Amino acid sequence: MTRLFNPVVFLVTLRATLGRRQALLLALPALILIGVAALLTATAHSPVWPPEFLGVFGFTVVLPLTALIIGTSVLGAEIDDGSVVHLLATPVPRLAVTVSKFSVAVVLTVVFGAVPEYLAGVIATGATSRLTLGLLAGAAVAAVVYNALFVMLSALTTRAIAFGLLYLLVWEGLLANLVAGARLLSAGQYSLSVANAIAHNSSLNAHLTLGTAAVMGCVVTVAALALGARRLSKFSLKGEAA
Amino acid sequence: MTSVELRGASRWYGSVVAVNDVTMTIGPGVTGLLGPNGAGKSTLIHLISGFLAPSRGEVTVSGEHPWRNPDLFRRLGLVPERDSVYAFLTGSEFVAATARLHRLRDPRSASRRAIEMVEMTAAADRKISTYSKGMRQRIKVAAALVHDPEVIVLDEPFNGMDPRQRLHMMDLLHAEGTAGRVILFSSHILEEVERLSGTIQVLVGGRLAASGDFRAIRRLMTARPHMFLLRSSDDRRLGAALIGRPSVTGVELGTRGLSVQASDYGAFTREIAALTRDEGIRLQELLPADESLDAVFSYLLAAS
Numbered sequence: 001m002t003r004l005f006n007p008v009v010f011l012v013t014l015r016a017t018l019g020r021r022q023a024l025l026l027a028l029p030a031l032i033l034i035g036v037a038a039l040l041t042a043t044a045h046s047p048v049w050p051p052e053f054l055g056v057f058g059f060t061v062v063l064p065l066t067a068l069i070i071g072t073s074v075l076g077a078e079i080d081d082g083s084v085v086h087l088l089a090t091p092v093p094r095l096a097v098t099v100s101k102f103s104v105a106v107v108l109t110v111v112f113g114a115v116p117e118y119l120a121g122v123i124a125t126g127a128t129s130r131l132t133l134g135l136l137a138g139a140a141v142a143a144v145v146y147n148a149l150f151v152m153l154s155a156l157t158t159r160a161i162a163f164g165l166l167y168l169l170v171w172e173g174l175l176a177n178l179v180a181g182a183r184l185l186s187a188g189q190y191s192l193s194v195a196n197a198i199a200h201n202s203s204l205n206a207h208l209t210l211g212t213a214a215v216m217g218c219v220v221t222v223a224a225l226a227l228g229a230r231r232l233s234k235f236s237l238k239g240e241a242a
Numbered sequence: 243m244t245s246v247e248l249r250g251a252s253r254w255y256g257s258v259v260a261v262n263d264v265t266m267t268i269g270p271g272v273t274g275l276l277g278p279n280g281a282g283k284s285t286l287i288h289l290i291s292g293f294l295a296p297s298r299g300e301v302t303v304s305g306e307h308p309w310r311n312p313d314l315f316r317r318l319g320l321v322p323e324r325d326s327v328y329a330f331l332t333g334s335e336f337v338a339a340t341a342r343l344h345r346l347r348d349p350r351s352a353s354r355r356a357i358e359m360v361e362m363t364a365a366a367d368r369k370i371s372t373y374s375k376g377m378r379q380r381i382k383v384a385a386a387l388v389h390d391p392e393v394i395v396l397d398e399p400f401n402g403m404d405p406r407q408r409l410h411m412m413d414l415l416h417a418e419g420t421a422g423r424v425i426l427f428s429s430h431i432l433e434e435v436e437r438l439s440g441t442i443q444v445l446v447g448g449r450l451a452a453s454g455d456f457r458a459i460r461r462l463m464t465a466r467p468h469m470f471l472l473r474s475s476d477d478r479r480l481g482a483a484l485i486g487r488p489s490v491t492g493v494e495l496g497t498r499g500l501s502v503q504a505s506d507y508g509a510f511t512r513e514i515a516a517l518t519r520d521e522g523i524r525l526q527e528l529l530p531a532d533e534s535l536d537a538v539f540s541y542l543l544a545a546s
């Protein structure tokens with residue numbers, strides 16, 4: 001367990017992430033989602049808008065952005081300000097550091113992304129249903145896969161937010177919609193497929209089977225975390241050059 | 243025996259060489275790492291603490307390679323130069339968290355002991371964000387000491403400390419060195435290195451320019467003159483007698499006494515007693531005028 005997870009790293013990272021000034025930003029996409037859902041509930045009369053709105057806006061905008069903000073800050077912020085050295089100057093295995101920080105990102109994305117997605121579903125449909133439970137499960141999957149990718153990006157580059165945004169716009173937003181093969185490597189499609197497997201709602205626009213989504217989601221998550229940990233184990237400090 | 247060894251260690255970034263073919267052994271006690279900005283001090287510390295891989299050569303700490311070896315931190319404590327600590331934690335939370343990351347049996351008492359060592363007990367329950375720079379340095383040192391490491395590496399540890407804190411930190415490092423630990427610290431303040439450490443490693447332009455006891459290093463540089471200040475019962479006559487000696491290359495009579503330039507440190511210090519006795523002059527004061535690290539350092543810089 002200690003090679004994979006470290007509770008001290010988890011708690012310190014949790015406090016660091018929630019203690020930053022930008023922490024208020026975490027709730028912003030969720031508040032917009034719930035606000036728009038409430039507005040549409042009061043004004044729209046079509047029965048198909050909840051899965052369309054929550055599937056498209058929730059799964060392709062709110063969840064990825066929330067995961068991007070959180071996933072790039074749990075490790076990236078400490079690398080940027082240099083405080084990660086205090087953590088890395090201890091014998092904690094780098095995989096445990098990566099997985100612990102990833103766990104914080106998943107928990108916070110579930111709280112600020114998946115739970116609001118569920119609440120917006122409840123507001124839109126008036127009750128807990130297969131759709132709302134599907135949205136919750138799919139959003140939880142999105143929290144896992146997206147954060148694995150964003151934590152990996154933080155370990156690979158100091159421009160994780162820029163590359164993450166580019167990935168969301170180009171890969172998830174464009175290629176995964178246009179190229180069938182790209183859907184195999186799309187975190188958005190994994191989460192929609194899981195949501196659809198529970199909700200059985202064609203408006204969710206899922207293109208992968210549950211089995212494919214589950215296997216590929218696991219493979220991508222494990223590979224991203226392994227790569228992130230490997231990169232973290234090579235973390236270097238540059239001194240002044242002669 | 244615990245030691246830090248570098249054998250032909252080099253580190254370069256593209257075509258820029260930061261550390262160039264450095265070979266040194268650092269044993270128990272306090273060793274000062276000295277050099278101007280850009281000399282490669284921090285790079286050397288990062289190589290030793292496993293935060294950089296050598297481009298060529300070998301770095302070992304007690305026989306182990308530090309690069310990609312986090313287990314080494316069980317025996318090594320690092321105080322990084324960068325002043326970024328988890329500011330949202332209190333001092334005691336930070337040190338106790340470090341103790342837990344080291345999986346110490348009793349992290350609370352280990353952290354209390356380390357905080358006492360750096361005299362931060364009174365401020366331990368305050369958030370680090372409220373600390374002065376000197377206090378943050380001390381809490382970083384406490385975190386590096388909490389697991390009682392055999393090797394302690396400190397990058398500019400006295401930055402931001404007031405004179406009293408510096409003296410205390412010097413005493414602490416001196417005591418740790420005397421207790422048999424390997425203490426390596428870098429500092430750009432020469433008098434600190436001089437006061438704390440008899441052994442120095444001087445880096446100039448990424449190369450090891452000198453190594454060992456700094457006074458011995460100074461004496462070894464016989465190619466350059468050594469300056470002495472003398473006061474005696476008859477400075478003028480002593481000056482005349484001294485200029486006739488082969489070991490003396492210049493004498494200047496001033497208001498504060500005689501300034502003597504000697505080309506041979508050993509010969510001059512041996513001869514001066516006999517000379518004053520033979521001349522019937524009473525020697526009141528004999529001071530090496532350029533024995534400070536500043537002088538040693540400028541000579542080494544000029545020679546490299």
